[in-house]
Amino acid sequence: xxxxxxxxxxxxxxxxxxxxxxxxxxxxxxxxxxxxxxxxxxxxxxxxxxxxxxxxxxxxxxxxxxxxxxxxxxxxxxxxxxxxxxxxxxxxxxxxxxxxxxxxxxxxxxxxxxxxxxxxxxxxxxxxxxxxxxxxxxxxxxxxxxxxxxxxxxxxxxxxxxxxxxxxxxxxxxxxxxxxxxxxxxxxxxxxxxxxxxxxxxxxxxxxxxxxxxxxxxxxxxxxxxxxxxxxxxxxxxxxxxxxxxxxxxxxxxxxxxxxxxxxxxxxxxxxxxxxxxxxxxxxxxxxxxxxxxxxxxxxxxxxxxxxxxxxxxxxxxxxxx
Amino acid sequence: xxxxxxxxxxxxxxxxxxxxxxxxxxxxxxxxxxxxxxxxxxxxxxxxxxxxxxxxxxxxxxxxxxxxxxxxxxxxxxxxxxxxxxxxxxxxxxxxxxxxxxxxxxxxxxxxxxxxxxxxxxxxxxxxxxxxxxxxxxxxxxxxxxxxxxxxxxxxxxxxxxxxxxxxxxxxxxxxxxxxxxxxxxxxxxxxxxxxxxxxxxxxxxxxxxxxxxxxxxxxxxxxxxxxxxxxxxxxxxxxxxxxxxxxxxxxxxxxxxxxxxxxxxxxxxxxxxxxxxxxxxxxxxxxxxxxxxxxxxxxxxxxxxxxxxxxxxxxxxxxxxxxxxxxxxxxxxxxxxxxxxxxxxxxxxxx
Numbered sequence: 001x002x003x004x005x006x007x008x009x010x011x012x013x014x015x016x017x018x019x020x021x022x023x024x025x026x027x028x029x030x031x032x033x034x035x036x037x038x039x040x041x042x043x044x045x046x047x048x049x050x051x052x053x054x055x056x057x058x059x060x061x062x063x064x065x066x067x068x069x070x071x072x073x074x075x076x077x078x079x080x081x082x083x084x085x086x087x088x089x090x091x092x093x094x095x096x097x098x099x100x101x102x103x104x105x106x107x108x109x110x111x112x113x114x115x116x117x118x119x120x121x122x123x124x125x126x127x128x129x130x131x132x133x134x135x136x137x138x139x140x141x142x143x144x145x146x147x148x149x150x151x152x153x154x155x156x157x158x159x160x161x162x163x164x165x166x167x168x169x170x171x172x173x174x175x176x177x178x179x180x181x182x183x184x185x186x187x188x189x190x191x192x193x194x195x196x197x198x199x200x201x202x203x204x205x206x207x208x209x210x211x212x213x214x215x216x217x218x219x220x221x222x223x224x225x226x227x228x229x230x231x232x233x234x235x236x237x238x239x240x241x242x243x244x245x246x247x248x249x250x251x252x253x254x255x256x257x258x259x260x261x262x263x264x265x266x267x268x269x270x271x272x273x274x275x276x277x278x279x280x281x282x283x284x285x286x287x288x289x290x291x292x293x294x295x296x297x298x299x300x301x302x303x304x305x306x307x308x309x310x311x312x313x314x315x316x317x318x319x320x321x322x
Numbered sequence: 323x324x325x326x327x328x329x330x331x332x333x334x335x336x337x338x339x340x341x342x343x344x345x346x347x348x349x350x351x352x353x354x355x356x357x358x359x360x361x362x363x364x365x366x367x368x369x370x371x372x373x374x375x376x377x378x379x380x381x382x383x384x385x386x387x388x389x390x391x392x393x394x395x396x397x398x399x400x401x402x403x404x405x406x407x408x409x410x411x412x413x414x415x416x417x418x419x420x421x422x423x424x425x426x427x428x429x430x431x432x433x434x435x436x437x438x439x440x441x442x443x444x445x446x447x448x449x450x451x452x453x454x455x456x457x458x459x460x461x462x463x464x465x466x467x468x469x470x471x472x473x474x475x476x477x478x479x480x481x482x483x484x485x486x487x488x489x490x491x492x493x494x495x496x497x498x499x500x501x502x503x504x505x506x507x508x509x510x511x512x513x514x515x516x517x518x519x520x521x522x523x524x525x526x527x528x529x530x531x532x533x534x535x536x537x538x539x540x541x542x543x544x545x546x547x548x549x550x551x552x553x554x555x556x557x558x559x560x561x562x563x564x565x566x567x568x569x570x571x572x573x574x575x576x577x578x579x580x581x582x583x584x585x586x587x588x589x590x591x592x593x594x595x596x597x598x599x600x601x602x603x604x605x606x607x608x609x610x611x612x613x614x615x616x617x618x619x620x621x622x623x624x625x626x627x628x629x630x631x632x633x634x635x636x637x638x639x640x641x642x643x644x645x646x647x648x649x650x651x652x653x654x655x656x657x658x659x660x661x662x663x664x665x666x667x668x669x670x671x672x673x674x
Contacts, residue, residue: 014572016572017571019571019573020571020572020573022573023571023572023573023576024491024493024572026483027483027486027487027490027491028487028491028493028495029483030479030480030482030483030484030486030487031483031484031486031487031488031491031495031499032495032499033480033483033484033543034480034484034499034502034503034506034543034544034547035498035499035502037506037540037543038502038505038506038509040517040521041509041513041514041517041540044517044520044521045513045516045517045520048520101413102413102414102416102417103417104413105409105410105412105413105414105416105417106413106414106417106418108410108413108414109410109411109413109414110414113407113410113411113414114414122418124666125418125421127662128421128658128659128662129418129421131597131598131658131662132421132424132601132655132658133600133601133602133603133629133651133654133658134601134603135601135603135629135632135633135651135654136424136428136601136632136651136654136655137424139632139636139647139648139651140420140423140424140427140428142636143427143431143644143648144423144424144427145420145423148373148375151372151373151375152375186420186421189417189420190421193417217399217400217402217403218403218406218407219402219403219406219407220399220403222406240508243508244508246510247508247509247510247511247512247513248510249510249511249512249603249604250603250604250629250633254636275510275512275604278512278516278608279512279604279607279608282607282608293516294516294520297512297513297516297517300510300512300513301509301510301513304508304509304510304513305505305508305509307508308504308505308507308508309501309505311508312501312504312505312508313501316500316501316504
């Protein structure tokens, strides 16, 4: 060890000339595009959907009807997305309930249990899995996973059918919120796992080592240091996953039958979410219906924005940036 | 960080690692696992429990029991530890299982359709259920390519500017910009499509590759901006100081010193952005629709793309149409895989 002191850097003052001011202006402008775009999304969707909000009021988000009027006034237009909002939340919660423990377990495994030789390939695979398009999850869900999911659904229904949410009216177990939730769960595991892993890897190493030094087991160290330390970050990661699940379109479109009814029976084959509603009805929508779809998009936008902003705040607070 | 935990001595003496599992115990563990695996296999063969999932659950249960048996003599703390080890490992395996299944099934089911004609012909003269020797997806590949290129051209400069703002300019809005970029990454893809539909498609009254590209750009911008920031943060402060010390203005330092230093990192940002959006389906259903004819003009009406191709042929549902969809997703996955490898390669370069 040498003992030469490093001199502390001198305080610097900067005076920007005109060139630099232009540069800073342009860069600031560029950086604010995202703010501008985000605002524009909200504004345009709201403006185009405003008529629906005015006509239907609060009923738009509580009702369960999606009736296209006959145009001659005999059947009138009636659009509301209550059932779809419930469907969105139900499917996303199933996804979260499935994904959260698996993601936490996966992250703990990668950080603490995985053999050294395995860790790197597994992390690479995790990153790769995060970039599998949701379309492929949907394709896999409908063509491969459904046969497994149905079998599990029948088992759950047999053993736990007395609990209302596991009850079914029609003995048809395909295309249920449960199956869609499982697929969405596997869709959000990568993002939740990588946030959790990131957070866990920041646990002060000496605290963990202290646990071992005190004679603690690995699990003891994890439970008393790692998990409490990473709690808020992991919750933030789960909310990022939730945000993705709430806005997922094609996977849900492929896996669920759109039925406009409040459905809390997760094994029943009916459901849907706001995003898949938009994708389904968009093709042959009437003018007024299109506005209703845009209004639905606006509600979805607000919902995901709130969830994501909360998640972002939590994650940013728990992982201080260098 | 990691270096702290593995002390290496200069004297050549191997450091003791009492916290690591000794070889004998590893072999013992493997033996127990194999035993549990075979036992679970017998359960599947002999009883009503069926399938890979049935085997996995039985295996998990048996592992728990074995973990308890093995730690009978050492006490409750050890027992809990080995039980949790089994549970956490099982959670990790379950988390990874769907991806393995996806990679496997895409490869198996998509492989048969991957012929030369798949990459050279379009579907304008072929009906969906024709044999796989006829027709292909070149129109979809070209369409996706067009849209992704346009989206990249739009988002890359904006993303880099955003990164520069956060690392070079460091203005008062730093927190806001970072927060908005992060929140924007959570905008549902269908909402991005709806936005472009209500503005661009509505105004021009045509669906086009350009509209599709704009929707993709909305989704791509946060990824590019965030990666660009991460990359620019890696530039050592000394380089900036050196730039200033040579008398360069801030903009010169930014463009002549900082950006060239991380050129490959910024390419990585673009690549990750492309990988993020190349498989997006929902926004394209609302902006570029689909088409079965090869075309190159991004402004000329509906255009095919790989995601809408897969989506459409899956919906048709007949045997060969679904096979085409699987092949489409194989191509999509290969593209993502290549982009990903490229990003890794380039990403590693700057850090040296």
